Amino acid sequence: MSSHREAPEISKDAVADSTDLYAFVSPDSPDTVTIIANYVPLQLPSGGPNFYEFGDDVLYSINISNSNSPETDISYRFRFKTVYENPNTFLYNTGQITSIDSPNWNRKQFYSVGRYDRQSGGYTMLAENLPCPPCNVGPRSIPSYAPLAQQAVQSLPTGEKVFAGQRAEGFYVDLGSIFDLGDLRPFQELQLIPSAAAAGVNATAGLNVHTIAIQVPISMLTANGSMPTGVDDPNATIGIWTSASRQKVRMWNAQGGQDVNVGPEVQVSRLGNPLFNEVIVPVGMKDEWNSLPPSSDSQFLSYVQTPELQGLLPVLYPGVFPNLASIKGPRADLVAILLTGLPQGVIPNFQNYTGPKYADMLRLNMAIPPASNPSIYGILGGDLAGFPNGRRVFDDVTTIELRAIAGVTYPLVNPSYTPDAAAGEIYDIVNPSSTSVSQLGTIGETYMSNFPYLGTPWDGFDNPGSTPQPVLGNP
Amino acid sequence: MAKLSRRDFIQKGSIGVAAAGAMLVVPFSGTKVLSNIDNKPTSNGAVQEALKGSDPVVIHIADKSTGEIHFYFGDKEVVHTNPSLVAQLLASI
Numbered sequence: 328m329s330s331h332r333e334a335p336e337i338s339k340d341a342v343a344d345s346t347d348l349y350a351f352v353s354p355d356s357p358d359t360v361t362i363i364a365n366y367v368p369l370q371l372p373s374g375g376p377n378f379y380e381f382g383d384d385v386l387y388s389i390n391i392s393n394s395n396s397p398e399t400d401i402s403y404r405f406r407f408k409t410v411y412e413n414p415n416t417f418l419y420n421t422g423q424i425t426s427i428d429s430p431n432w433n434r435k436q437f438y439s440v441g442r443y444d445r446q447s448g449g450y451t452m453l454a455e456n457l458p459c460p461p462c463n464v465g466p467r468s469i470p471s472y473a474p475l476a477q478q479a480v481q482s483l484p485t486g487e488k489v490f491a492g493q494r495a496e497g498f499y500v501d502l503g504s505i506f507d508l509g510d511l512r513p514f515q516e517l518q519l520i521p522s523a524a525a526a527g528v529n530a531t532a533g534l535n536v537h538t539i540a541i542q543v544p545i546s547m548l549t550a551n552g553s554m555p556t557g558v559d560d561p562n563a564t565i566g567i568w569t570s571a572s573r574q575k576v577r578m579w580n581a582q583g584g585q586d587v588n589v590g591p592e593v594q595v596s597r598l599g600n601p602l603f604n605e606v607i608v609p610v611g612m613k614d615e616w617n618s619l620p621p622s623s624d625s626q627f628l629s630y631v632q633t634p635e636l637q638g639l640l641p642v643l644y645p646g647v648f649p650n651l652a653s654i655k656g657p658r659a660d661l662v663a664i665l666l667t668g669l670p671q672g673v674i675p676n677f678q679n680y681t682g683p684k685y686a687d688m689l690r691l692n693m694a695i696p697p698a699s700n701p702s703i704y705g706i707l708g709g710d711l712a713g714f715p716n717g718r719r720v721f722d723d724v725t726t727i728e729l730r731a732i733a734g735v736t737y738p739l740v741n742p743s744y745t746p747d748a749a750a751g752e753i754y755d756i757v758n759p760s761s762t763s764v765s766q767l768g769t770i771g772e773t774y775m776s777n778f779p780y781l782g783t784p785w786d787g788f789d790n791p792g793s794t795p796q797p798v799l800g801n802p
Numbered sequence: 803m804a805k806l807s808r809r810d811f812i813q814k815g816s817i818g819v820a821a822a823g824a825m826l827v828v829p830f831s832g833t834k835v836l837s838n839i840d841n842k843p844t845s846n847g848a849v850q851e852a853l854k855g856s857d858p859v860v861i862h863i864a865d866k867s868t869g870e871i872h873f874y875f876g877d878k879e880v881v882h883t884n885p886s887l888v889a890q891l892l893a894s895i
Contacts, residue, residue, distance in 0.1 A: 576860045576874045589860050590874035 330598045331368035333605040334613030337596050341367050342382030343571040345598040346536055347498050350567045350689050350717040353542055354697035355777050359488075360548060362403075363540045363720070363779065364389050364569035364598075370493070370535040373787035376419055378462035379493065379537060380436050381407040384588050385571050387539055392566040393550045397621040397686030401548065402443040404450075405491060405539055407459070410435050420461070424469045427458050427478040435459070438491050440483075440541075446550075457481050459492040463535070465788030473783045480778060488542040493535050494781035495773040497720045498601075501755050502530035505725075509636075509643045511753060517644050527756030529770060533790045539569075540779035545693050555694035559671055564679045566668075566688030567717075568599040568621055594618055599687040600665050600715070601724040606636055607665070621686035624666060628685050631665055632657035636732050650747045651734045659740040661731060664715050673739055677711050691717035702762045707735065720780050721764045721771065725755045852876045863888055 331346040332338035349363040366387065370379050381387065383406075391401040412433045413421065422431035439455040460476040461469060469475060480490045504510040504527070510518055512525040545554055548565055555563035575590035596617050598604070607630050608616045616627065641652035663669050668679040668690040679690040698712040703723040705713025707730060714722040730736075733750035752759065757767060764771055773782045852875055853859070860874040869885030 574877065575879060576862070578858070578860065581858065587858055589858060589876065590879045591877050 330601065330604055334596075334617050335610065336614045337617055340595065342380070343385045343573060343596050344368055345569050345571060345596045347601065348567065348569050348598045348689055348718065349497075349720050349780075350565075350691045351719045352545075352691075352693055352695065352697050352712065352717075353778070356542065357696055358546075358554070359542050359544050360565075360691065360693055361540065361542045361778060361780060362389050362391075362567060363538055363781065365494075365496075365498075365536045365538050365781075366571065367537040369531075370496075370537070370784075371787075371793060372463060372533065372535055372785040372790040373792070374462075375464065375787060376417055377434070378419055378464070378787075379535070380409060380434070380462075381405075381438070381459070381491065381537055381539075382571075382573075383407050383409050383436075384577075384586070385573055386592050388570045388572065389539065389541060390568050390570060391548060392681065392688060393548060393562070395561060395564070395680075395682040397566060397624070397681070397684055397688060398445070399443070399620075400445045400550070403487075403541055404441050404443065405438050407436055407438045407491075410437065420464060420468050423467070424461055424464075424475070425471075427460060427475055432461050435461075436492075440489055442485075451485075453483050453485055453487065454481065454489070457489065457491070462493045463784040463786040465786045467788070469786075472786065476783065486544050486547060488778055490538065490540045490779045492538065493784040494538040494779065495784050496531040496534045496536045497773050497781045499529045499531055499723075499756055499770045500725045501527040503528060505755065509639055511729075511755060513758075514644065514647075514749075514753060517647055519643050519645060527754070529756050532769065533785050533793070535784040536781075538779060538781055540781075542778050548693070555692075558676060558692060558694045559678060560694060563694040564668065564681055564690055564692045566599075566621070566681050566686065566690050568597055568688050570594050570597040594620070597621075599689050601718065602728050603665060603687045606728075607631055607634055609635070621688050622684065624687050625685045627687075628662065628666065631661050632659075634658065634661065634732055637734075640733055644749070647749045648733060648747045650745060651750065654734065654737065654744070656741075658732075658737065660736040663740070664731060664736065669715075669739075674706065674711075677706070677716065679716055689718055690715070701764055703757065703764065703767070704762055707731070708762055720774050721767065723755070723757055726753070726757070729753055729755065849878060849880060852878050861891070863891065866892065 337344045345366055346368040347365040351361055353359045353361045367379050387405040389403040390399045392398055393400045412430055419434050420432050424432045436459040437456045441450055441452045443450045458479055460479040463472050479492050482488050501512060504512045512527045515522050516524045546552055549562040551562050572592035572594045574588035575593050578587045581587035599621060604613055604616050608627055641648040665687060666685040668681045670680040671678040679692045681690055695711050695716060698710050702708030702710040703721055705722050705727055707727050713719055714724050714727055730750055734746040735750045737744045775782050857876055862872040864870040864872055866888060869883050869888040871882050871888055873880040
């Protein structure tokens with residue numbers, strides 16, 4: 328959840344809360360791109376009796392720019408509808424669920440998906456009444472979950488492949504420490520309030536999320552309808568963001584306990600790059616940022632040029648970041664990474680530049696093939712197929728962005744700058760000696776090598792609580 | 803002026819009147835119509851057609867002094883300026 332509960336208002340609206348956005352050339356189908364937009368954060372697997380679902384009153388969009396501008400050229404739009412088999416029981420399932428259309432599954436959800444295309448000026452409904460899989464209640468309720476969930480992978484006549492439903496959370500981060508005054512457990516002996524160094528703890532281990540995944544032929548995403556001819560082809564790079572919208576007016580309990588919504592849809596959540604609204608935008612503007620399109624992001628430029636976290640690191644870790652503390656000018660490297668893409672000539676054989684207009688979009692150069700031996704550090708680890716060239720499910724975006732803000736990328740725009748040694752060594756959870764996906768241990772178990780690439784959600788029976796033995800550290 | 807959250811804006815500062823199934827005939831001069839996420843122009847005919855249904859209509863007086871009034875129904879929002887209509891509505895409370 329690189330953007331979970333990141334703004335005051337959306338933190339109260341879980342079904343519209345975008346948590347992560349991934350975009351990558353599909354490793355098992357490299358003529359396609361997979362885009363994954365996750366919502367409904369921090370799901371405890373045992374969250375019955377209603378478990379989790381998408382919002383029937385939310386419009387979910389995956390928005391794509393292919394015109395080197397932060398405008399919506401293509402948008403895949405998803406709407407959901409919950410249906411009860413039997414409203415006269417409190418049960419989520421009245422017996423075992425052995426197929427996706429089992430009558431024992433009481434609270435089913437279905438969805439429609441359509442595509443807006445600015446070039447054609449039209450919106451086309453691609454499919455309706457597609458089923459979501461159930462939440463993974465437990466082995467008595469769903470004896471064999473993985474093949475049942477696979478029934479929810481749908482191939483559309485237009486060429487896309489889609490899935491919408493619960494999956495295992497793939498984003499890993501030590502939430503407990505990083506928001507405790509910027510502590511990083513492996514380095515906390517150096518922190519302003521020191522304690523013994525310890526291993527990072529993945530706060531999302533064992534949690535689930537709701538996933539909207541779509542796999543699209545690359546030729547259906549480019550402006551010219553063709554495969555990119557090379558890395559420098561202007562058609563090679565797309566900008567992507569996800570957004571959630573609600574109707575402008577809600578009347579609570581307007582009809583027999585049911586809410587009524589009227590009016591046009593307005594955006595209440597959006598996400599491009601991981602952690603942008605979380606740690607770049609100040610709290611007083613986070614709600615506004617969520618309501619705006621990426622084309623409005625020039626007003627947030629100063630927060631990228633001089634990120635607050637850059638100023639905090641030398642204070643929180645005294646004596647560790649002297650060179651970082653000496654940076655006075657704007658961070659043009661961060662502006663390029665987050666707001667425009669990197670132009671040609673900065674990194675050999677790479678560019679994902681979408682033009683001079685500032686916009687937070689996840690930028691993917693579709694001409695760069697999947698890596699045969701991916702590094703979780705993406706481009707920082709010499710892997711051009713990884714973040715910030717799009718984002719794969721296993722990329723360690725927390726460590727990548729920490730290192731970038733700590734100065735590792737500043738030499739790209741200021742060759743005379745020498746990053747602090749610590750800038751290239753800090754990490755959140757995964758020890759830097761483990762850079763390949765196969766070395767991720769239990770974190771790596773949450774991924775699949777095929778669509779939808781996020782693994783089987785954790786079941787409620789075997790994962791009943793977040794912490795078996797809770798500890799109060801500050802009585 | 804302090805920024806208002808989305809929920810604050812709906813809950814306070816103006817009067818909202820919900821009228822289920824109400825039909826309102828208002829002149830459309832100086833009126834702005836918003837509809838759907840792409841904000842494509844919506845014809846007067848489409849608006850009148852949407853008003854014929856039994857779905858609720860929400861009226862929001864956004865500014866008593868100027869007579870700015872918003873009508874919400876279906877996926878539509880009609881923004882209208884009519885001080886006399888606003889005065890009539892307030893007098894009826």
